[in-house]
Amino acid sequence: MKETFRQSMAWLHTWSGLVLGWLLYFMFVTGTAGYLDTEIDRWMQPELPVAETSSVDEQQAVQSGLSRLNQKAPDADRWFIALPQDRNNPYLLTFWSGADGNTGNNVLDMASGEPLTTRDSHGGQLLYQMHWKLHYLPRIFTNWFITFVTMFMFIAIITGIIIHKNIFKDFFTFRPAKGQRSWLDAHNLMSVLSLPFQLMITYSGLIFMMFIVMPVMIAAFYGGDNGRDKFFEEIFPDSVQIEKADQPASLTALNPLLTTAESHWGENAVGYVEINHPGDAHARVTISGKAGQGPIRNSPKLIFDGVSGELLDEIPAKTSATRATRDVFLGLHEGLFAGPFLRVLYLLSGLMGTLMIATGLILWTRKRRPRLDKKRPGLAKGVDLVERLNIGTIIGLPIAIGAYFWANRLLPLEMAGRAEWEAHVMFIVWLLMLMHAALRPLRRGWLEQLSVASGVFLLLPVVNALTTDRHLGQSLPAGDWVFAGFDLSMLVLGFVFMAIAIKLKNNKTITAKNFSRHKLA
Amino acid sequence: MILNLQIFLTTFIGMSILALSMRRHAQHLPSKISQRLNHRRLVSLAGWTALSMALYLCIAHHGISTGWVLWFGHLTAAALSVAFLLSYQAKLIMRLVIMAILALSMTYII
Numbered sequence: 001m002k003e004t005f006r007q008s009m010a011w012l013h014t015w016s017g018l019v020l021g022w023l024l025y026f027m028f029v030t031g032t033a034g035y036l037d038t039e040i041d042r043w044m045q046p047e048l049p050v051a052e053t054s055s056v057d058e059q060q061a062v063q064s065g066l067s068r069l070n071q072k073a074p075d076a077d078r079w080f081i082a083l084p085q086d087r088n089n090p091y092l093l094t095f096w097s098g099a100d101g102n103t104g105n106n107v108l109d110m111a112s113g114e115p116l117t118t119r120d121s122h123g124g125q126l127l128y129q130m131h132w133k134l135h136y137l138p139r140i141f142t143n144w145f146i147t148f149v150t151m152f153m154f155i156a157i158i159t160g161i162i163i164h165k166n167i168f169k170d171f172f173t174f175r176p177a178k179g180q181r182s183w184l185d186a187h188n189l190m191s192v193l194s195l196p197f198q199l200m201i202t203y204s205g206l207i208f209m210m211f212i213v214m215p216v217m218i219a220a221f222y223g224g225d226n227g228r229d230k231f232f233e234e235i236f237p238d239s240v241q242i243e244k245a246d247q248p249a250s251l252t253a254l255n256p257l258l259t260t261a262e263s264h265w266g267e268n269a270v271g272y273v274e275i276n277h278p279g280d281a282h283a284r285v286t287i288s289g290k291a292g293q294g295p296i297r298n299s300p301k302l303i304f305d306g307v308s309g310e311l312l313d314e315i316p317a318k319t320s321a322t323r324a325t326r327d328v329f330l331g332l333h334e335g336l337f338a339g340p341f342l343r344v345l346y347l348l349s350g351l352m353g354t355l356m357i358a359t360g361l362i363l364w365t366r367k368r369r370p371r372l373d374k375k376r377p378g379l380a381k382g383v384d385l386v387e388r389l390n391i392g393t394i395i396g397l398p399i400a401i402g403a404y405f406w407a408n409r410l411l412p413l414e415m416a417g418r419a420e421w422e423a424h425v426m427f428i429v430w431l432l433m434l435m436h437a438a439l440r441p442l443r444r445g446w447l448e449q450l451s452v453a454s455g456v457f458l459l460l461p462v463v464n465a466l467t468t469d470r471h472l473g474q475s476l477p478a479g480d481w482v483f484a485g486f487d488l489s490m491l492v493l494g495f496v497f498m499a500i501a502i503k504l505k506n507n508k509t510i511t512a513k514n515f516s517r518h519k520l521a
Numbered sequence: 522m523i524l525n526l527q528i529f530l531t532t533f534i535g536m537s538i539l540a541l542s543m544r545r546h547a548q549h550l551p552s553k554i555s556q557r558l559n560h561r562r563l564v565s566l567a568g569w570t571a572l573s574m575a576l577y578l579c580i581a582h583h584g585i586s587t588g589w590v591l592w593f594g595h596l597t598a599a600a601l602s603v604a605f606l607l608s609y610q611a612k613l614i615m616r617l618v619i620m621a622i623l624a625l626s627m628t629y630i631i
Contacts, residue, residue, distance in 0.1 A: 172540045172600065174608040193600045196593040294586045328586070337587065341525040345594030352597070 006163055013159035014364065016152040018386070021361045022393045023149055028357060029397055030131040031201075032350035033124070035335060035343075038088055040124025043486040044408045046468045047118040050480055051090030052110055056083060058262075058270050059255050064113030065094045065273070066254060068106060073098065077244070079275040084110065085290055088336055089271070099244075120418040121408055127401070132208070135423060147209040154202045160191060167192060180366045187359040190352045197349035198356070204333035207326060235323055238286065238301045238315050245281040252309035254285065260311060261287045261302055271299055275306060283307055292317055295331030296324055358394045365390065388437045388445070395449040396433030398493070402456035403429035405490075409460075409467045443504075450501035458494030461487040523628055528578050528591070530625040532599035535571030537618045540603050542568060550615060572596070 002008040065081035073096035080095040095105040106115040174185045222231045271290040277283045283306020291297040303313040335346045365387045372380050407425035437445050465471035475483035540546045542564035580588030
């Protein structure tokens with residue numbers, strides 16, 4: 001037992017942060033990148049045109065989608081047409097799924113209704129989804145594992161607040177070039193200055209998983225097997241499904257339904273159209289409005305009979321205060337409601353959270369280096385292991401994500417399984433970086449990986465220019481801020497890694513020999 | 522866009538004043554000014570007033586939910602700017618606060 005409460009909390013903070021730090025770093029990096037998922041999607045599919053969301057002819061768009069679906073998947077069980085709306089939904093999309101489990105989707109050109117051919121890539125969506133699904137692991141494991149990790153993140157934040165003496169006095173304190181003191185100041189600054197965001201993002205992350213990790217709550221009130229279904233029907237009335245009738249009947253015209261939606265919600269207010277069991281007697285058409293303003297992004301829905309076109313049900317955007325409470329948390333976490341300036345602020349806080357974890361991991365090694373001596377060989381091995389994992393993850397993971405983007409430009413377009421291989425490249429490179437970190441002397445390991453990171457990001461716009469025509473020379477004059485912004489951000493990242501490498505190289509007090517003993521580093 | 526600039530300037534001024542109300546950070550200032558800051562409570566109050574004004578601007582223009590989120594975001598950015606300024610260019614702080622006040626007034630006049 002530790003002697004004081006503060007010492008116990010310090011122990012808990014250190015161990016939860018250390019053991020799970022690298023995974024938390026992965027979640028923060030993919031989460032921050034995932035916040036830009038639609039922009040990354042578009043950069044990774046340069047065949048897509050610049051998105052047009054301002055002047056959308058709803059009826060024409062839906063008809064285009066419908067004719068495409070009729071052509072491609074007439075026997076599907078579910079059709080979905082998403083209209084171009086905003087930054088998060090820039091294109092006209094069709095999606096279908098069959099009873100046999102087959103699915104398919106297309107991006108359609110707004111003018112002609114023809115599908116746009118793009119390279120096979122999972123884009124930014126995959127990075128975003130890795131944030132909670134990780135990769136290569138079964139969902140049944142990752143659901144629980146991620147929740148466990150997030151819970152300890154929450155504990156790490158709270159214990160961090162508890163053990164921070166003088167949290168108010170230290171608020172603006174950052175003393176550079178003072179070794180371990182500077183690392184602690186940096187760790188404190190990153191955490192405390194973005195504390196409201198960190199508390200929100202962690203707690204809301206837990207809320208996402210609540211139905212999975214707290215099933216007993218539902219069972220207690222709704223009973224065992226069917227109770228869970230009943231609960232979800234009550235909370236999400238728009239998800240109620242009707243069985244297929246297995247009697248063919250033609251789908252009603254959709255234009256009158258869209259007109260009804262317009263009379264309820266006004267012009268240009270349709271978000272998507274969903275058709276369940278098209279061509280069947282029990283067909284249902286659900287028309288959903290656009291996402292609401294503010295963190296609660298629920299939209300109202302109109303449910304029509306798919307054969308007669310009769311309006312069966314209207315589900316308002318706000319259903320219950322209980323659900324709204326959850327939706328606020330989820331909306332805050334996803335941050336989709338944010339306008340352009342607030343998005344930058346969200347990104348800033350996300351980056352600060354990532355640096356909070358990185359500085360914490362580095363601080364752990366710096367603190368223990370001076371204590372290394374021959375009597376504690378175990379500690380030396382532990383510090384060495386942590387330091388190498390730090391190099392391979394803190395710098396190695398960004399390199400791997402850079403490699404994901406390089407693969408997107410360099411893998412052959414006609415390659416089978418191309419989308420999966422972009423991800424394989426990312427993880428192979430990460431593994432290589434971890435191996436490099438395991439084998440090189442520590443100071444060289446940091447310098448070399450920082451240089452590689454710098455190169456990977458600085459050269460990416462060049463690779464873009466060599467393999468597509470949507471490079472900075474084209475995107476900047478055209479005002480295509482998705483492409484220009486991406487390339488410019490890669491340059492900024494490259495310069496940041498370069499600056500850090502130069503700073504480390506020039507730091508004369510740290511040499512290769514004293515790197516693992518140096519007290520001031 | 523102007524609104525975001527106004528909010529950021531207000532939070533920057535607020536955070537700077539709060540920083541300078543602390544003994545630890547006021548030592549960068551010439552002694553005439555740091556003596557005036559001996560009325561620490563008053564100075565802190567001025568700082569918090571500025572931050573509250575920023576909160577009002579956020580909620581008035583963006584509604585309750587988005588307003589609070591925007592305010593916290595600005596606070597983070599402003600506090601980070603002040604912290605880095607204090608570490609690397611402390612002497613600039615007073616000058617920047619005055620420039621911020623001037624810029625803020627101009628956005629209201631124009």
